[in-house]
Amino acid sequence: MRIFVFGGDGFCGWPTALHLSKSGHDVTIVDNLSRREIDAKLGLQSLTPITELQERIAAWRELTGRIIHFEHLDIAREAPRLDTLVANGKPDAVVHFAEQRAAPYSMRGPDEKRYTVDNNISGTHNLLVALTQHSPDTHLVHLGTMGVYGYSGNGFSIPEGYLDVAVTDDHGQPQSREILFPTKPGSVYHMTKSLDQLLFQFYAQNDALKITDLHQGIVWGTQTKETKLDPRLINRFDYDGEYGTVLNRFLVEAAIGHPLTVHGTGGQTRAFIHIRDTVRCIELAVGSPPQRGEKVKILNQVAETLTIIDLARLVSDRTGAEIAHVPNPRAEAAENELVVSNETFLALGLDPTLLDSALLEGTIALSKRHSDRVDLSMIPARSAWNRERQKQIFENPQAAAA
């Protein structure tokens, strides 16, 4: 298949591009390299020393003989070039990772809130319009998040996208209706993924586009079979307060002897997936498109769920790291349940990588290997969710700790 990977230079995009190329697909990465720019702007760097995209691609060709193409293009701001690319390429599938993907970054301040909405919504919509106009048979596979639903679970599983509800009609009779599972996003980033759902619903209905939306859990780990082949292929690894995801942050903290920083009580339950399952899920999703005219196919891309404190204990038990409770910069429920259905991926053949796997040790070892690159000042969260949290945590930290 001819596949365009939008955002193919990023944390999920790069290993996905390699995995799809390895599987024999003709892969083109489309990226504006914005993630590297944000690193530069915030003074961050990946824990792992990633090479330039051109070098990565050249190394892949050298090692495997396979060519990955690259288009430097901003889909939110260069719609005409995007149209030309889609019209000329008419890809079988496009995998869409090209959105700003960090919740804390999206809550950092007015500029980041606006950038996240403008970039994610205009980019995704530009792509939908390009497909509608120039390649309506292309299958769009989009990376969404479990976080669109918020975290206020109360005893029922989160199904795969849709919910049957009973409502009472004007004659007092019960009626059943299938609706999109209602979203209640907890950050501007999550909100954009919730808006995306409505964009997809519309274009699937009005233009019969073939769309799969993957609601992914929190990714951990960094290496896949393909990125391990050569140091020049290494994947990025974020541990900082803006882009680092919770388990990867814990693993780096453990590796350098820093206490594991748990926000609040750690009673928040979240869903997790290893990066090597991410790339496998994308491949499975690409191979299983909906037909034109069908509703959006929504899959939960998760391996398991766990509370943050249990996650910290898991890491602490293996490494001896201490656990430190720090004030939570997020406006969220202190504790919640979360049960997620991932039956479609299981049925498609996914054998989930669980948290007690040997890969946990591998990630700790990788963190130790690059521990000289850790900047301790980058670990604490800097983005507060609202004025109240801002005051509590950053302006009057004594009160917050009490």
Place this chain on the structure above:
Amino acid sequence: MRIFVFGGDGFCGWPTALHLSKSGHDVTIVDNLSRREIDAKLGLQSLTPITELQERIAAWRELTGRIIHFEHLDIAREAPRLDTLVANGKPDAVVHFAEQRAAPYSMRGPDEKRYTVDNNISGTHNLLVALTQHSPDTHLVHLGTMGVYGYSGNGFSIPEGYLDVAVTDDHGQPQSREILFPTKPGSVYHMTKSLDQLLFQFYAQNDALKITDLHQGIVWGTQTKETKLDPRLINRFDYDGEYGTVLNRFLVEAAIGHPLTVHGTGGQTRAFIHIRDTVRCIELAVGSPPQRGEKVKILNQVAETLTIIDLARLVSDRTGAEIAHVPNPRAEAAENELVVSNETFLALGLDPTLLDSALLEGTIALSKRHSDRVDLSMIPARSAWNRERQKQIFENPQAAAA
């Protein structure tokens, strides 16, 4: 109260600005004059000869002694200036009409689809961020549309924004939940209003903004008490295939002896409201804000519902105009029910203007007075909802009529 009217030069915005000024409020119009630009670009003009905004404002001052301020500003593209305006003004309320508001225009082609999403979402989000940062006590009153829900009514009334649903939990027990009434917008324009709902939900929840979202029916009529005071204050009147709303189009057709063009069977049921009720509803909504921390207040701003064919018959009976069925460029159900609750506005004192009122004659008379300004070529719809409709209607019209 100090009130900013965003989009205050438009069809609903201008009479609202006058009405609020008349009621004693300190009104500032914020507008980028984009509606006039679109007229120029499409070669359209308002049936009524509207004056420049500066002349309108000067006439209002001359007649009433009241000053309306004007800021020429694009809220989607000039966020820093918007921030300064909000920070300096700290208005008690902002009324937000500053979105591209025509469904057919939003479906005209790729550029118009993108413009509608970029303009409406970035503009609304920029405003929410400005309020969060600089004036969190301001009450935001936004004009939404009944159309967010789609039109596939099946025996139950559309409530005011929220729906109680029953779901079955993991233990087989029923649970009740209040959710945003699920949306299923039928055009890119309607989709943007559906996205707006999620923006509002987030900012009400995360930052305790005070937000009222008005789901308005199709507006008819053009003059209010205030716009009638002087020819220089006259409101715009759109009858063309892009911006003309259905009843106003029928009234112009009747005035010039053109058959009433009904799309399809006319079995579509829609909600209607007269422009003079619009301005009254806005005033009522401004005066009845939610408190900080409350959920978004969602009101249905409609007077009554009717099928399009009944509407055509009403006009035909009064004027003798013929009825012509033309192919429907929209992808929508040929027929639907629609029952809408407008209990909040009734409770707040709205006395709805119904379609059998004398105002219907007034609008026909106004249309006749300006009938020399009618461009017949502008009446037919030009925007098809998707490829299928495009082919049926514009590329092979014989087949569509058959």
